[in-house]
Amino acid sequence: MIIRYARTLLAVWLLLFGASHTAAFADSAKPADQIRIGLQKSSTLIAILRANGELEKALAPLGVKVSWHEFSSGLPLLESLGVGNLDFGADVADTVPIFAQAAGSKLVYVAEESASPAAQAILVAGNSPIASLADLKGKTVAVTKGAGSHYLLLAALGKASLTFKDITPAYLAPADGRAAFVTDKVAAWVAWDPFLTSAQQQSGARVLTDGSGGLASYKRYYLASETFTDRRDDVLNVVYAKLRDTGAWVKAHPKEAAKLLADLWGIDAATVETANGHRSYGVGAVTPDKLSEQQKIADAFFSEGLIPRKLDTAAVRIWTPKAP
Structure with missing residues (x-):
């Protein structure tokens, strides 16, 4: 696909x-x-x-x-x-x-x-059981096709010895990605600022990882x-x-x-x-x-x-x- x-x-x-x-x-x-x-x-x-x-x-x-x-x-x-x-x-x-x-x-x-690198991140809900990148296996993740966040997701999965085949990517524009995230239609959302910080402030979203540590310069x-x-x-x-x-x-x-x-x-x-x-x-x-x-x-x-x-x-x- x-x-x-x-x-x-x-x-x-x-x-x-x-x-x-x-x-x-x-x-x-x-x-x-x-x-x-x-x-x-x-x-x-x-x-x-x-x-x-x-x-x-x-x-x-x-x-x-x-x-x-x-x-x-x-x-x-x-x-x-x-x-x-x-x-x-x-x-x-x-x-x-x-x-x-x-x-x-x-x-x-x-x-x-x-x-x-800190201006984009993989977000999960504040009460999500997802605690590590490995926990994304089998989950649906919202990401914008071709955006910097797309590479961050790929690099993060690689760090956890996973590939795109181990998740279900939902290719969504930022507004649609946020809507899917706050209504629990996806397990995680890869966002960039100002959408990233806004979601953290308004929905209590938690950063699973950003691009720091050489993961993705952005x-x-x-x-x-x-x-x-x-x-x-x-x-x-x-x-x-x-x-x-x-x-x-x-x-x-x-x-x-x-x-x-x-x-x-x-x-x-x-x-x-x-x-x-x-x-x-x-x-x-x-x-x-x-x-x-x-x-x-x-x-x-x-x-x-x-x-x-x-x-x-x-x-x-x-x-x-x-x-x-």
């Missing part, structure tokens, strides 16, 4: 890419007067820039406008980026570009947030389409600088950032502040050595039949920011 689902997903992605290739190629000849940005609810830094209008102000001198497009998780976001419906994706977990690369999408790594990446990268290096430079500055602002002003995000997310400020404490928000340039864990993730996914072929994760394009 897992292999069939993965192959179906990749086949649909490739079909969409082929159907849109002609239109995307024709559009690539035109000057870009806008940047189409895809984001998730958990895309903290870009969500702040969307709310405060600072990115639009910074891009105005270049004559570039911003359009915003929200997605439930990273996989559909990168699918849209891969078929030319977006110019920039902000931000996705480290696992998501693996699926994009396996599907043949031509995407460019623009920036990364440094490791935040980086988040910002990517762009190749056509946009080739046309608007100047725009990417502005976006990169604003993301870096916003990340520094969040860490320097935790309460102010939490209040702003609480209004955006509909989560109380104290919970947001705790969740933000789990994230590094350290935005930096991507280099080949910083992508080292990507190969480990890709190899694990291939071994489990989640992607149909082995990947060389170093065979990707990386954008380099220019000094101001």
Whole structure:
């Protein structure tokens, strides 16, 4: 079932890419007067820039406008980026570009947030009899397909000498995963912040394990389409600088950032502040050595039949920011 689902997903992605290739190629000849940005609810830094209008102000001198497009998780976001419906994706977990690369999408790594291993975890109910990773054997576990939490689950199972065949994965978006978890339809849920901390605070959920101790670094990446990268290096430079500055602002002003995000997310400020404490928000340039864990993730996914072929994760394009 897992292999069939993965192959179906990749086949649909490739079909969409082929159907849109002609239109995307024709559009690539035109000057870009806008940047189409895809984001998730958990895309903290870009969500702040969307709310405060600072990115639009910074891009105005270049004559570039911003359009915003929200997605439930990273996989559909990168699918849209891969078929030319977006110019920039902000931000996705480290696992998501693996699926994009396996599907043949031509995407460019623009920036990364440094490791935040405590910002995702496997949760069980506070009164659950599950006390160890080995106890997940035979259980149904909710996880979002392709998310960073997907690899955390795989790595955690491996630590307990289990595989995906030893559990029943329920592939659910964050909102559906939480609903299944709080109604006891699943035995565990693999979540990331702010959903992780919110579930702990509101339902008394217990962390079975997070990514600490070398289990899963959990980086988040910002990517762009190749056509946009080739046309608007100047725009990417502005976006990169604003993301870096916003990340520094969040860490320097935790309460102010939490209040702003609480209004955006509909989560109380104290919970947001705790969740933000789990994230590094350290935005930096991507280099080949910083992508080292990507190969480990890709190899694990291939071994489990989640992607149909082995990947060389170093065979990707990386954008380099220019000094101001």
